[in-house]
Amino acid sequence: MFHRKHGVQGMSDSDDLFIREDPIFVNKELLEISHLPDEGRIVGRDEEIGQLANAVNPAIFGQSPSNVLIYGKTGTGKSLCAKYVSRRLVGTAEEEGVDAVFAYVDCAQDTTETQAVQTIASSVNTEETEIYIPDKGISTATYYKRLWRILDQEYDVTLIILDEIDKLEDDAILMQLSRAGEAGKVTDCKIGVMGISNKIKYKDRMDERVKSSLCEREFVFPPYNAGQLNEIMAARNDAFRNGVLEDAVIPRAAALAAREHGDARKAIDILRYAGEIAQAKGAETVREEFVVQARERAEVDRFRELIRGSTPHSRYVLQALTVLSLEHNPEGAYSDAADETDGFRTTRVYDVYEQICRQEGADTLSLRRVRDLLKEHAFLDILEQSRHSGGSAEGSYTEHTLLEDPEVVRDVLAETVS
DNA sequence: CGTCCACAGGAACTACGGGAAC
DNA sequence: GTTCCCGTAGTTCCTGTGGACG
Secondary structure (H helix, E strand, O other): OOOHHOOOOOOOOHHOOOOOOOOOOOOHHOOOOOOOOOOOOOOOOOHHHHEEEEEEEEHHHHOOOOOOEEEOOOOOHHEEEEEEHHHHHHHHHHHHHEEEEEEEEEOOOOOOOOHHHHHHHHOOOOHOOOOOOOOOOOOOOHHHHHHHHHHHHOOOEEEEEEEOHHHHHOOOHHHHHHHHHHOOOOOOEEEEEEEEOOOHHHHHOHHHHHHHHHEEEEEEEEOOOOOHHHHHHHHHHHHHHOOOOOOOHHHHHHHHHHHHOOOOOHHHHHHHHHHHHHHHOOOOOOOOHHHHHHHHHHHHHHHHHHHOOOHHHHHHHHHHHHHHHHHHEEEEEEOOOOOOOOOEEEHHHHHHHHHHHHHHHHOOHHHHHHHHHHHHHHHHEEEEEEEEEOOOOOOEEEEEOOOOOOOHHHHHOOOOOO
């Protein structure tokens, strides 16, 4: 911290460029996504937490915890509860004289087996082991070897949380983890895995052997209802200065979020944005009307985050589909396309994509590659793919439908291209 | 009925960057 | 310094699919 007194010397208060005292927020961290609420702030998940705790309970005696698979839509508190239970477990185990740790892996970040093992190993590593876990540069097998050694040396039991497990490119790591004990790789440490997925279908594409070992216990987290969302936000209202939040704000935000799949994260985002909008407008209170604008902004932000870091060509492909969507279905033309699914087949998207590449002066990628890019977007729920058969002279083909609002996509793409 | 069209998607391969280990 | 290994972004080649058409 620097001495602000020095910096503003000789200036009158009205000249200040920056606001010194936030008129809206007092503790904004409460509204950050990464913020982990403490006990008593987790709403409406008592039962789930109890069951989860029950599944991993043996760990506090140094015995094998059950492996768990948690399903639920985004923002239903899956990661939150998993972390919470794990943290409590480690604490309780310690009281029992058992060395326990948990490692949290966000598989959306670490999509390959190697990266995931690396994250686990480096997060459970301690100074005492004198084992070095480099960021990259060594083989997957080496990471495993070092991980096993750390676990054997330091711990009696380990809990590994694999969040967004469906983003993992294959289940090799699950195989390794579930068989580590049997194969004699690890002798002194029990391993438990908590898998978290928001795709129910995930289980179907799992290897049969992995499935039987990983899915000892399964839980489904239901979406929050409006009442619970209300409570969740109310529990965080001390992020705001006293009396700044108008009464209708939280119920309104809760209602909006409840309608959109009961996503608590979105609800909190909306609340934060509403506050920021109030701030930007210099309003003294957060008014209900800001909530609607906040939702809009949350939407745009989420999408921007989604395509952040994507390659130019990946964007061109998206742009192509957006152009098609816009010209085919301009401004709320609702009735004229009632019989069509307003999806566009791959080759059509590819044609437009080629045009865009010409405009941008870029070489075009192969059709094969574009198919993969489209598939990647589908995976991120930016668009939806559907298989069809029939037509003029075809067997099967795929149609792509933009799930996001085309105008939002267009605007975000336009702003980031430059 | 066979063939062909126009697409889907798997597999193998290339090229390049970057770090670790020996 | 050389050899290994991984990640990313692509390409090329190939096999499959299923209705239309001669």
